[in-house]
Amino acid sequence: IEIISTGIAVGMAAALTGFLASYPNIFYYFHECCRAEWISFNKTGLQADLESQLFGQHIASRIILKAVTGFMNNNNPKKPLVLSLHGWTGTGKNFVSQLIADNIYKKGMDSSFVHIFTSELHFPHASQIETYKTQLQHWIRGNVTNCAHSMFIFDEMDKMHPGLIDSIKPFVDYYEKLDGVSYRKAIFIFLSNAGGESITHTTLDFWKTGKDREELALKDVEMSLSLAVFNNKNSGLWHTSLIDKNLVDFFVPFLPLEYRHVVQCAMAEMEARGLPPNPDLANQVASELTYFPKSDRVFSVKGCKTIESKLDYYL
Numbered sequence: 001i002e003i004i005s006t007g008i009a010v011g012m013a014a015a016l017t018g019f020l021a022s023y024p025n026i027f028y029y030f031h032e033c034c035r036a037e038w039i040s041f042n043k044t045g046l047q048a049d050l051e052s053q054l055f056g057q058h059i060a061s062r063i064i065l066k067a068v069t070g071f072m073n074n075n076n077p078k079k080p081l082v083l084s085l086h087g088w089t090g091t092g093k094n095f096v097s098q099l100i101a102d103n104i105y106k107k108g109m110d111s112s113f114v115h116i117f118t119s120e121l122h123f124p125h126a127s128q129i130e131t132y133k134t135q136l137q138h139w140i141r142g143n144v145t146n147c148a149h150s151m152f153i154f155d156e157m158d159k160m161h162p163g164l165i166d167s168i169k170p171f172v173d174y175y176e177k178l179d180g181v182s183y184r185k186a187i188f189i190f191l192s193n194a195g196g197e198s199i200t201h202t203t204l205d206f207w208k209t210g211k212d213r214e215e216l217a218l219k220d221v222e223m224s225l226s227l228a229v230f231n232n233k234n235s236g237l238w239h240t241s242l243i244d245k246n247l248v249d250f251f252v253p254f255l256p257l258e259y260r261h262v263v264q265c266a267m268a269e270m271e272a273r274g275l276p277p278n279p280d281l282a283n284q285v286a287s288e289l290t291y292f293p294k295s296d297r298v299f300s301v302k303g304c305k306t307i308e309s310k311l312d313y314y315l
């Protein structure tokens with residue numbers, strides 16, 4: 001019996017190998033790999049997601065759609081795409097990275113070609129900076145060798161050691177190849193709260209004029225953002241070679257969220273859970289949050305961050 005079952009197993013394995021050799025695409029169909037079946041940019045999808053799911057971020061929405069579309073439609077980019085997203089906590093920086101990933105990789109954030117680093121989790125000890133540098137460079141090189149269309153997200157960039165930021169520089173520069181590897185099709189996304197306060201000041205001043213928030217333009221926040229990021233020794237990005245050499249393609253400001261956006265987040269969360277829309281509940285959840293400045297109570301202190309748990313409480 002043992003001989004027969006071993007024979008059957010060997011036979012099946014041989015048949016499977018033969019089958020995969022004849023129909024290799026079947027293998028790629030089931031197993032994620034660096035091919036168009038798994039990686040292809042959906043501009044319409046990204047546009048629709050940004051319009052319907054990202055609330056209160058008209059400036060970020062526009063820049064991201066243009067930047068990602070331009071890059072993904074260019075067959076011969078001269079450097080990887082580098083986006084630096086800035087803003088107050090809970091305003092959608094991680095969320096937007098997810099929307100980008102969803103519209104490039106079939107498996108979205110679960111794709112093995114999307115890599116997330118968080119300063120405090122992956123690089124916690126300043127004393128081990130040299131080890132982190134080697135590991136990080138090794139990781140980036142290995143993954144881009146495996147798939148040119150890799151995406152690297154660095155969260156809490158403002159808490160990252162400037163030396164470590166500098167170690168990324170060769171990969172995001174204009175080199176055609178480094179040790180035989182081209183990094184030009186990769187995407188790097190940096191997330192940070194640096195500049196969040198100055199973006200908030202500008203948005204508050206604008207709010208006080210009584211104008212429509214949508215009229216706030218990139219040029220209105222650009223100056224305060226760049227001053228806060230580049231001239232602030234605590235911003236992490238301060239005086240790094242990424243800034244000095246102009247290697248960041250787009251600085252993207254995220255505006256602080258107002259009460260009405262928090263209501264939208266609560267409604268979206270209900271929909272995501274398959275619950276019937278309940279504006280009263282959404283208002284109740286939104287009014288539980290804290291708003292600032294104290295005098296006007298305009299912006300949510302935590303953005304949309306605690307909506308999920310607040311909703312759990314009421315359900």
Ligand SMILES: Nc1ncnc2c1ncn2[C@@H]1O[C@H](COP(=O)(O)OP(=O)(O)OP(=O)(O)O)[C@@H](O)[C@H]1O
Binds near residue numbers: 055091093257265
């Ligand atoms: N502008 C927004 N539109 C829609 N949903 C949002 C928005 N901002 C935040 N959210 C919701 O709140 C959750 C938390 O937001 P997210 O993690 O993107 O914030 P963040 O800006 O990255 O914050 P932090 O700086 O603290 O990391 C998201 O998963 C999303 O569900």
